[in-house]
Amino acid sequence: PEVPSKAAPPVPEESGKPKSLVVGDETFQFAAGLQEAYQEMDFTACSVLSTQNITAREANPFPPVMKGRVRHMVNPVTIGKTFPAGSFDELVFFLPGLSFSVPKELGTSDRPLYAYRVHQFVFHLLRSSKSLLKGDGLLHVVWPEETCLMSSPCGAAGIELVQLLNHLGCQQTTAKYSMEAIKVFECIKPIVFGGFCIE
Numbered sequence: 001p002e003v004p005s006k007a008a009p010p011v012p013e014e015s016g017k018p019k020s021l022v023v024g025d026e027t028f029q030f031a032a033g034l035q036e037a038y039q040e041m042d043f044t045a046c047s048v049l050s051t052q053n054i055t056a057r058e059a060n061p062f063p064p065v066m067k068g069r070v071r072h073m074v075n076p077v078t079i080g081k082t083f084p085a086g087s088f089d090e091l092v093f094f095l096p097g098l099s100f101s102v103p104k105e106l107g108t109s110d111r112p113l114y115a116y117r118v119h120q121f122v123f124h125l126l127r128s129s130k131s132l133l134k135g136d137g138l139l140h141v142v143w144p145e146e147t148c149l150m151s152s153p154c155g156a157a158g159i160e161l162v163q164l165l166n167h168l169g170c171q172q173t174t175a176k177y178s179m180e181a182i183k184v185f186e187c188i189k190p191i192v193f194g195g196f197c198i199e
Contacts (some may be wrong), residue, residue: 017041017042020042021046022045022046027057030142040125047070076129079132088147091132094142122165127168138173142179
């Protein structure tokens with residue numbers, strides 16, 4: 001007998017709420033948590049992973065709370081071609097995620113070449129996605145603050161994310177979202193530097 005495949009739910013009609021695009025949350029767990037916590041927004045999320053890849057990581061490729069607003073197998077650096085220009089009020093980048101895994105050719109993540117690669121990735125991601133914003137819009141970047149993550153490999157590699165974003169024309173503002181508001185936070189397994197962070 002054939003096993004029925006998981007079909008993508010229909011895309012809902014426009015709700016009139018402000019819209020936010022989440023990039024870098026490859027298993028949609030953070031995006032689903034944000035949607036549950038901040039229902040005054042409509043969050044859309046995209047992943048480089050296929051539905052099968054997400055299922056293999058014990059996550060739901062179509063979280064019900066997202067109401068079909070998910071896209072699979074999307075190249076983040078060409079995301080400007082995936083959605084129409086001016087589609088979103090906000091962008092949310094979850095970094096460092098799957099795109100930050102270190103290829104063998106680059107050696108280890110504490111080398112300057114890795115920092116250069118990260119800077120290039122963030123630069124191209126922002127350049128590709130800024131056309132998706134309505135007007136100036138807001139960019140939220142989720143980046144680790146823990147010393148264990150920032151001193152090695154990030155700090156050791158010379159990654160200066162705040163300076164890079166300032167150089168690209170971003171201006172710091174008060175944080176709008178809080179991780180503490182995400183109710184399912186204790187059961188989320190985020191992908192950090194290409195692998196799951198189980199703690």
